[in-house]
Structures are given as C-alpha cells and as structure tokens.
Amino acid sequence: MKITIDGKEFSCKPGQKVYDVAEENDIYIPTLCLNKLNHEERPAGCRICLVELVGQGNAEPKLESSCSLPVHDGMEISTKNKVVYDERREVLELLLSEHEQDCRNCGISGDCYFADLCFEYDIDGVSVCSECPNRKDGCFLARDILCLGPVTHAGCNAFCTRNGDPCESCFGVLSNKDVLVFGLEAFGENGFTRDQVLEAAKVFSYEEVRVLEELMDEYDLLNKEVSE
Amino acid sequence: MTNLNVNVEHVTRVEGHGNILVDAKEGKLERVMWEIPEAPRYFEAFVKGKPYTQLAQITARICGICSIGHALTSLKATEDALDIEVSEQDVKLRELALHGENMQSHVLHVGYLALPDLVGEGSVIPLATSHPEELKKVISLHKLANELSRVTCGRTTHPRRLIPGGFSKLPSPLELENMKTKLEGSVPVLHEVASFVKGLSSALPDFERETEFISLTHDDEYAFYDGKIASTDGDITPVDDYLSVTNEYVVPQSTAKYTKNNRESYMVGALARLNNNYDLLSPLAKEVAEDFGLSPVCHNPYMNTIAQLVEVVHSVEDSINLIDDILDKGIEEQGLNHQPDIEPKAGTGVGAVEVPRGILFHEYTYDDEGRCTKANCIIPTNQNHGNIQHDMESLVPQILDQGEDKVELILEMLVRAYDPCISCSTHYVDVKFKR
Numbered sequence: 316m317k318i319t320i321d322g323k324e325f326s327c328k329p330g331q332k333v334y335d336v337a338e339e340n341d342i343y344i345p346t347l348c349l350n351k352l353n354h355e356e357r358p359a360g361c362r363i364c365l366v367e368l369v370g371q372g373n374a375e376p377k378l379e380s381s382c383s384l385p386v387h388d389g390m391e392i393s394t395k396n397k398v399v400y401d402e403r404r405e406v407l408e409l410l411l412s413e414h415e416q417d418c419r420n421c422g423i424s425g426d427c428y429f430a431d432l433c434f435e436y437d438i439d440g441v442s443v444c445s446e447c448p449n450r451k452d453g454c455f456l457a458r459d460i461l462c463l464g465p466v467t468h469a470g471c472n473a474f475c476t477r478n479g480d481p482c483e484s485c486f487g488v489l490s491n492k493d494v495l496v497f498g499l500e501a502f503g504e505n506g507f508t509r510d511q512v513l514e515a516a517k518v519f520s521y522e523e524v525r526v527l528e529e530l531m532d533e534y535d536l537l538n539k540e541v542s543e
Numbered sequence: 544m545t546n547l548n549v550n551v552e553h554v555t556r557v558e559g560h561g562n563i564l565v566d567a568k569e570g571k572l573e574r575v576m577w578e579i580p581e582a583p584r585y586f587e588a589f590v591k592g593k594p595y596t597q598l599a600q601i602t603a604r605i606c607g608i609c610s611i612g613h614a615l616t617s618l619k620a621t622e623d624a625l626d627i628e629v630s631e632q633d634v635k636l637r638e639l640a641l642h643g644e645n646m647q648s649h650v651l652h653v654g655y656l657a658l659p660d661l662v663g664e665g666s667v668i669p670l671a672t673s674h675p676e677e678l679k680k681v682i683s684l685h686k687l688a689n690e691l692s693r694v695t696c697g698r699t700t701h702p703r704r705l706i707p708g709g710f711s712k713l714p715s716p717l718e719l720e721n722m723k724t725k726l727e728g729s730v731p732v733l734h735e736v737a738s739f740v741k742g743l744s745s746a747l748p749d750f751e752r753e754t755e756f757i758s759l760t761h762d763d764e765y766a767f768y769d770g771k772i773a774s775t776d777g778d779i780t781p782v783d784d785y786l787s788v789t790n791e792y793v794v795p796q797s798t799a800k801y802t803k804n805n806r807e808s809y810m811v812g813a814l815a816r817l818n819n820n821y822d823l824l825s826p827l828a829k830e831v832a833e834d835f836g837l838s839p840v841c842h843n844p845y846m847n848t849i850a851q852l853v854e855v856v857h858s859v860e861d862s863i864n865l866i867d868d869i870l871d872k873g874i875e876e877q878g879l880n881h882q883p884d885i886e887p888k889a890g891t892g893v894g895a896v897e898v899p900r901g902i903l904f905h906e907y908t909y910d911d912e913g914r915c916t917k918a919n920c921i922i923p924t925n926q927n928h929g930n931i932q933h934d935m936e937s938l939v940p941q942i943l944d945q946g947e948d949k950v951e952l953i954l955e956m957l958v959r960a961y962d963p964c965i966s967c968s969t970h971y972v973d974v975k976f977k978r
Contacts, residue, residue, distance in 0.1 A: 478697035479711025
C-alpha cells in the first residue's frame, strides 16, 4: 500500500495512521496531545496535527487530524501549505486563549513545547517567561531585580536569563494586551513601582511605552501609593 | 621615469573601510595617503545617562570581533570608578575569556585574511582546493577559540555573563575540563600551522622603520588583562594617565582620531606586546617566535601577523594553565543568576585591556546614582592609523619602481598586517558651518 505525503511516495500498512507514516519517514508534524512514548494514547483532541487530505476526483480537499486518519491506498496528503499553517495557527491561538499563562511559576518553563509552537507559528502572546528556566524563587522579580521578561515577546529562548542576567527586552514588547496586563501585574506583585517600570521601559519605543502607560491607567496597575 | 597612480578604495580583507592613495609623477612621489572615510559611531555620546549595569553590554557592540575585550575594558573602568572588587577566580576566568577572543581574532586574521597574500591568492576560498588540509587545521583552531569564548561568556560573540563585579553565571568544572582536553589536543595542530606559515613567510616584505611600540606590561605575566602602559622607548605610565600617552589629534583625511607619544606615531597590537613582553611568553610560544627569527625589538610591521601566530600559541598554553589553576582551587559556588551587591556612587575610572589589535582604553565618569555622565574610548586601530601613514610614506619611495600592481599589493599587505578594525576606530566628524 502506498500513500503520497508532500509529493513523495511512501509505503505503509493497512490500519496505520497518517501521522505514524510521516513520523517513520522523518516528516515533522507537530502534536500536543499524542503521547510520544506510547502512541496507543491518542485522544486526537489538540488538533495541531492537522494535515490536508487532497481531494481525489471532484472531491474537495479536507483538513483532518493526522493522528487519527487511517491510510488508504493512493491517498495524497499535504502537511505544509498555507491552509494547514493558518488552521494550525488558529487552533494554537484558541488553545492559548484558554491557557493560564503563569509561566513564571510553571514547572515546564524553559522547556515548553507549547511555547515553542506558538513562537514557530508567530503567535503574539507568549512572553520570555515561557522560555525562562528560572521559576518561582529563582525568578529575578522575586529577587528584586527588574526583569522585562513578562512583557517581552518570546523567541530568544531566554538567552540572557539562562546566562544569569535579567531580560532587557531585545525582542520588544508583546502586543497581546491580556498578557501585558498579566506581566504588569507580576511587576506590581513583586513590589516594583510604576516609575521603576517606566525607567526600565526606556529601552522601548515611544509607542510601546505609551501602550504600557495606558494599560497601567486602565487597569489601575502599579499604582505608586499601593506599591510603596 | 615612473608615473604611479594607486587608488585602492576600499582595502579588502580588513574590517571596515580604508582607502590607499598614492600619486607619483616621473619618479617623484607627490602624495601618499591612508584615508578613513567610515562614518563615526557616537558610542561615547549614547552611553551618557545609562546606568553602570548597561555600559559593558552597550560598548561591547562597538566591535563584533573584540566584543569580549570591549566588555572587559568597560567593566574594568566601571569597577575602578565604583570601587568594585572582583575575586581572583573571576579575574582568571576573565583572562580565559580574553584568551578565547585573542585566539578567535588572531586565527581569523592569520588564517583567513593574511594567508591568501602569502600563497598569492585573492581570498581564502581558493585555499580550500589548493591547501585543504592546512585550511581545515586553521578552521579547527578557530572553532576551538569560539568554544572557549562560549564556555566562559555564554556565547561566541557579545558576552552575556560578564557583569560588574564578576560573572552572572560560571562555567561548570566539567566544561572547563573538556575545554582543557581540547586545548591540549590543539598543540600539535598549532605546530603544523606554524610550520605551514613558516614555509610561506618569505613572501612577507622585508621592510623596517623604527617606531615606538606601546602595550600593557606586567611583572609576572605576558600582559593582557592587567598592567601598566609600557613603551619600547622606555617609559612606564600608570593606566590612569593614559591620555598623556595617547595624545589624540585630528587629521582631515580621517574620521578616526590619530595618536602620538614620544615620536610622530606609535604602533599597538601583537607585535607591540611581543616587543615589550617577549621574556614572559610561554615556552612553546617562544619556540615558535625563535623559529621565525622574531625577537624584540622587531621594527618590521609585516611581522605583526607572525606575532599574532606566536600569541595564539601563548594563549593556548596559558589557557591550559589557567584552567588547571581554577580547577585546582575548585570553582567557588555562587547562586543561580548571581548579581553582586553594588552601591552606586559618583566617580571616574579608567580601564585598559590588551585586545587582539592592541591596547584599548575606556574611561567613564558616573554620577551618584551610577549613571554615566562622560565616556571616552580609545581604540587600538585609531592608535595605529598614524603609524600606517608613516610606514607608507617611508615604504613607497623604496618600492616605487616595482609597478602599480605590486605597489598596491605591498601597501594592502601593510594595512592588513596591522589587522585594522576600522569601524571601531572612527569617532570624529568634521562639521563645518557656513555662515
């Protein structure tokens, strides 16, 4: 039995799933819910492993989760095209919207596949904290050092914090306001004042500082009197 | 009679932009000029107002080759101004980082930039087919140097772990042990590369012009990280008085400032260090220097490339000793993400470090909140520009009859021998107001 994935033909056995054939042939398909150690466990719930089943004859192409899609002879699959990318991105955004982003206190920060995927699919809303291995007491904020990680776009793999220095926001401020509020709250909880945050924010552009100031006003965050 | 018109715009296989202009009519030299047209950088202006914690990170960006050197010089100036102590172990690790950078830069210059001249090629690419085995050895040394920088500083360029008062993260003993094994393994490779260069060294022009050589010097070690300013003319100056040595001035053909001390110009770099500190070279490095007939005081600027090769050997040997020292005493534990307690205060401090291209100075003044109010950086290449100009003026009349192509090549080789980092050296902008 043969199927075609991204234009290349591969042999497979009846009953196999498309994800497994791709994996055997080193074709990368992301997944969050499939148990990498035990492939029997596959709730097919995360929908990140979506692929396009190319329609045969007059049939329309269909998006299917590859981990639950059984192979059939002559099947044609596309894992990398714009439709697949966009759909996976949307799924990730939906998952992220329901995800409590307390990365600073999360046990897998610094080694988080979900955060990596969000970065790979260019989703704004994941801070450097998700990539930083210093959680809880190790967090710079907990040690009275103002680290800009909570309001900074991820993607650097937290290079500075991994090497013992606080984040200086090379990748710039996140544009996802929910996460920014979360980050600003984290500054406040750790005793930093509005002035201190604005001082550190001098590395940002005028526009970015204005967004931070507006959020502080709107949500009454880092109120000087309260913090002091 | 010869008419000569050389106009190299810009010299290749150096960092940055520099032009060589030579005009001669009927055997008479009319003009020789070393021009620096590169745009100024303004680093000293934009560190003003920045807190002391950020200065090393910012000034390291002056150079992609000497980022570790700039960071360390900056830290030394800051630590001098704010009276910050650095532990003996951290000083040794910083010296190790500096060796990594020194090897990186020297191997890059000797192996990729200067070597093509010696084998008569225009770049390093043809060497991949003509001398593949030798080139692989050069690349393996470069890789080793990169790794030493990464182990000590967190990455190969633009160090992250160097902070005022020490290190934010230390290398693990295992990393240092692995590094030591690799350094030891590189010694035979160094010998092979040295004998390869030796076989080609007859291509180096035999030109001498007496000049002054300035570098750091130290009683106990071949000075890189610490010492006083020494001149081959015999003066020893404390680092705080560096301005009395550099005496910067401005020339119309250059955006970089020129410098002079006892004579019309002086030279800094590997050859200057070797001339001032020859006796303190490591045993293997001395052997290599003797092999090339290099002994103090050598006045041939083309031998700077060989002095760099000698220093690579010294750096490997000294790094092995440093790692032994550090491991013998055991690495002192420091917390995860170590940030030393520092009380900012007002003050002025000077830092001087020997970076690959010569002696580098940073001077900062801080206010009582630890914000920089004034900064001055004097970069090795801008100390060499005057010497390059005077070398050219003395060299061109001797080679005038050799034809334009040959004159051009010999002058380009001269500039390359100084291994100039031109972008780093530009500071000065001439603003003329028309009223």
